[in-house]
Amino acid sequence: MTPPARPDVTADAILGGRVTLRQQARGHRVGHDAVLLAALAPAGCRAMVDLGAGVGAAGLAFLARVPEATGTLVEIDPTLAALATENVADNHFGGRCRVVVADVLRLARPSGPPAPAVGMADLVLVNPPFNAAGAHQTSPHAGRARAHIGGAELLLAWVTTAYRCLAPGGVLCLIHRPEEMEAIFAALAGRFGAAELLPVHPRPEAPAVRLLVRAVKGRRTAPRLLPGLVLADAEGVPTIAAEAVVRGAGALG
Template identity: 70%
Template sequence: MPAEAAALSTDSVLGGRLTLRQMVSGHRVGHDALLLAAFAPADRRTAVDLGTGVGSAGLAFLARVPEARATLVEIDPALAALAAENAALNGLDGRAQVVTADVATLGRPAGPDAPGKGAADLVLANPPFNADTRHRTSPDEARARAHMADADLLAEWVRAADRCLGAKGVLCLIHRPEALADILAALAKGFGAIEILPVHPRADRPAVRLLVRAVKGRRTPPALLPGLVLAGADGVPTPQAEAVLRDGGALR
C-alpha cells in the first residue's frame, strides 16, 4: 500500500528528540532501532543504515552525532518515502540520503551509486529475523517482511556491510540471542574485535536481544560486555535504559 494511502501516525521517540511518521499497521518502530543507534560509536562520520524502514536507527544516530552523515537504505518504496519525510521533519535531510534498494545489491556493479563501495565508516543493521521454520508468518505483509529471515539472509547483510565499509569500519547489528552462532559465523569472514552486549527485559530474565559491534579487518577475539537491563522488577525502566531510550544517550 502506498504511504499516502496508508493510515499514518506521528510519534515522538528519544524523549521528543526525534519525531517519526510511520504506518499505523505493520512493522512499527520499537526499542531495537534506538538501541542499535545508541550502540554505534560517536566517532563515526559516514554511516549506512541497512533496512532503515522509516529511518529510525539512522536518524537516531544522526540526532546524537551532529557531525555525521548517513545513507538510509530501504527496499520498500513506501517506507523509503517515509524515511525521507522523517529526515526532513527532523531537519536532518541535509545529512541523510535515502536510497531505495535491496541490501544485497549494495557495493556491486549493478547496484545503486550510493552507498559507494568502501565509502562508509559505520554500518547499522537491524536485519529481519524470526526464521519461518520456528515462527508463524504474520498476516501483515510488511510485518512479515521485517521479521522473517534465516542465517543466509544474515550472512548476506554482513557481506553487504563489508562491501560498504572501508578499512577498520564498524558494523553494529541487533539480533536475537539464539542467532549468536550464525552471527559469529557470518562475522568470521572479514570482521573481528567483536563486542556483544546482551539486552535483558529484567535482571532475572534471559536476554531477548544481542547488540553486536565488530571492526572490519580485525582479528581480536570477541568480548562479552555487561548486559543492559531494560526494567526493574516493578516494570519501571532502569536509569541506564532511560538514559538511552529517553535521553538519547550512548551505550558504551
C-alpha cells in the same frame, strides 16, 4: 507534534522527543531495537549507512546524537522509504542524510546498485530480519513479515553488504536475537573482528531477548562480552541505564 493528515500514518517520537517519526499505523512499528542499535554506534563515526532502515528510526537517532555525522538510509519498500524521506525533512536532516531505495541482498553483489558506494562508510547499522521462515508464524502484513522473517543465509548477506559499504577499520553495529549467536559469528568470520557483545534483558532475572554486536572490519581480535543492559526492574519500572539510552540519547558500551 502535528499529526499527519493521512489516517494510515501516525506521528510518533523517540529519544525523548529529539526525533519525530511518521510511520504506518499498521505493520512493523518502531520499538526499542532501533534506539538501542543507534546507541551502540561510536560517536566518532562520521559517514553512516543504515541497512533496512524502514522509516529511518535507527539512522536518524544516530544523527541526532552525533550532529557532525552524515547518513544514508537504505530501504527496499518504496512506501517506507517515502516516509523515511519525510522524516529526514521533518527532523531537519536534509543536508546530512539521504534515502536510497535498494535491496540489501543486491547490494551484497559486485554488480549491485551503485549507492551506497563500496567503502564509503565508517559505520553501518544493521537490524536484519530475525526469525527463520517456518519456525515462527508469518504476519499477514507484508511489511511486518519482511521485517521479521530471516535466517542464517539472509544474515550473512546483510553482513556481507555491510562489509562492502565499510571502509577498512569501519564499524558494524548489529542487533539480533541471542539464539542466533552461532549464525552471527559465522557471518562475521573472515570479515569482522574485535566483536563486542552486549546482551539486553527485559528484567534483572530474565534471559536476554536481544544481542547487540559491534565489530570492526578487517580486525582479528577475539570477541568480548560487555555487561548487559537491563530494561526494567522486577516491578516493570524502566531502569536508569535504560532511560538514559531510550529517552536521553545516551551511548552504549
